[in-house]
Amino acid sequence: MQVKLDALIEKSKIEWANLYSSKKTVILVGTATCGRSAGALDTINAIENFTNSNGIECEIIEVGCIGLCYAEPLVVIYSEDKPGVCYGEVDEKKVKTILKAHLIDHNPMQKYSLGTFGDEKVEGFPVLFNEPVLKYQVRRALAKCGIIDPTKLEHYLSFGGYEGLKNAFEIGPEKVIETVKDSGLRGRGGAGFPTWRKWQFCHDSDSDQKYLICNADEGDPGAFMNRALLEGDPHALLEGMIISGYALGASTGYIYCRAEYPLALERLHLSIEQAKDIGLLGSNILDSGFDFNIKIKEGAGAFVCGEETALIASIEGYRGMPRPRPPFPAVKGLWGKPTIINNVESLACVSLILKNGAEWFSEVGTESSTGTKTIALVGKIKNTGLVEVPLGTTLEDLVFKVGGGIPNGKKFKAVQTGGPSGGCVPLELLNTPVDYDSLNSVGTIMGSGGVVVMDEDTCMVDFARFFLDFAEKESCGKCVPCRLGTKQMLDILEDIVNGKGKIEDIKLLEDLSEGIISGSLCGLGQTAPNPVKTTLKYFREEYEAHIIDKKCPSKVCKELIHYWIDPELCVGCRVCLGSCPGGAITGDVKVVHVINDNLCTKCGMCYEVCPPKIDAIEIIPGSSVRVV
């Protein structure tokens, strides 16, 4: 089998080199879920139509997500005489124009281009990887996403795929754990527990059967880094799992992946078949004497299953409810056997550590948080997408350099990290480095690496309410502090955003937070109050404005705002009057319109339809009608 793999690696490397040295046109199109949502499949159709009808021989390669999601669909064109040029927002309508210019007139179009792809320079085009959004990144886990065809094992192999596994087999399980220890790798899924330590527990326990589970049930709203990795480079995970299984002495691995990720599941099934065919899964892998198989379990939609013991219960066919620990899963897990649960990104890092060495891995990052972290950069930010930066990069650099800052000239307000378990970080603390310990010290967590940016138009009380609503719905109901505590906190927050808040509520929220944190059974409850705690700490004045002044300063909470037509600006065009579903606007042609607040449902329709040139409608904090 080893011989067969080596031959395939050799062949893959030659094919990859030939692909780009031949004179054939090569077109890469990003077709991960983000690309598809933006219309990438229609773009491919249009490309095929164009090249066919013009007799252009070309190879279209569907690649994963390179992370520049704001510019999807992305198309990279390599033609015989020019280096690769990356074009952004290539919908089917633009295809003809771009292809004609690039392939027929041999004149790449600057107008739609993001830059050149690779090191070669072309007059008038920036080098894409020197642009701020990519320049500050260190792409390791994501290095092949957007470059290779994830459905081709050969592409993965031509980039040194499965070399880490070969190294692992050479040095043996104990040395594998030692290498991971030396690398300093910490779990990329949440709490940041040292990966090697878990492994050591499991490795040392004496059992006829051990299990490895990959947690790919990415449930944090606002996070999609695992999806992108599974869709763009699935073999990176499989390799990491085989290495991990070897180190632990586990013969079976499970991938617990959300059913909401159909494309990722499809890619995983295909990759497992490919790995089996070449003898990378099954018995006596690469003549090492090690047997390993991977099964896929589809999650059925429960956030709490991110918790280890709940996830295990779910695989066993029960309600996904956590149980008290100890015993920890590394001692007593799936079907009572020692079980290790690792996150997708952690396992992809393992492949790289075994390939490139522990020292290479810890070259970047901080002393206690080594390596890089993939981050989903979303919300009110220009370059929304997926990035990978060295741990220790400050939030400020992440938001303003990599992310390009806040769009539409708005002011930055806060950034939220770690999903529903994390907290909000205000402007004053933007110099906080993104690493496990620094984020903890300001009241938030790394989590899986979701970073949501908020501008002046985001109401922090409403935002806290949003997360509590999520936690309350996702609480499994097993323990009282979480089940009833989140419900009480949510009720209080609902009151506040509806203008019925009392000043005592703030103290009550603080007390409840402490009770839920100390009394809950699992991580869901223990972290659920974090969004409220941090917003109370850093944005208390917004809570007070809602409670005392009955105003929503960010003009979000419906009960605490009102709409007003500026009589100086209104020209009496009747547009808002006609669109108001509540009949709350009076006036006539060329007679100034007035909103009757008693009838207004604050649907915002008038605000949206008022012609931008006139812009007579304003949202004013505070309700003009007394809230009873």
Place this chain on the structure above:
Amino acid sequence: MQIDLESVFSGYSGKREEIIPILQDAQEKLNYLPKEAMRKIAKFVRVPESSVYAIATFYAQFRFKPMGKNHVMVCRGTACHVNGATRVLEEVEEQLGISEGETREDMEYSLETVACIGACSLAPCMMINKDVEAKINKKKVAKIFSQGN
């Protein structure tokens, strides 16, 4: 109604750990989980029917009422929330004439909200069957559904 789940059961041996995948396959085949299916599944895995219900009602994926021909899922993830998902949901409800969690009488549409569909960089978004509609707003919603009707 006569429900045949033999084609689903043929892929399984009837172990407890298979309940969730069986429920998933049954729902895929029948579009929802009618009482009759639940009874048959309970019998197949030799677990009390109440336990099968306990499991099925725990997970958000399972439905006990038929879905419409087109299933609309509006994302309420964090990024979508910050970018106006509430307004989008209001508009979808208005356009379809049903509220979240409901199916239209003509069985053309059903509407649900989901915690996150993982297309956060293109927020706000929604999923219609298996296709993601990205960067939607009130206007786009109106356009999407006026074509469908």
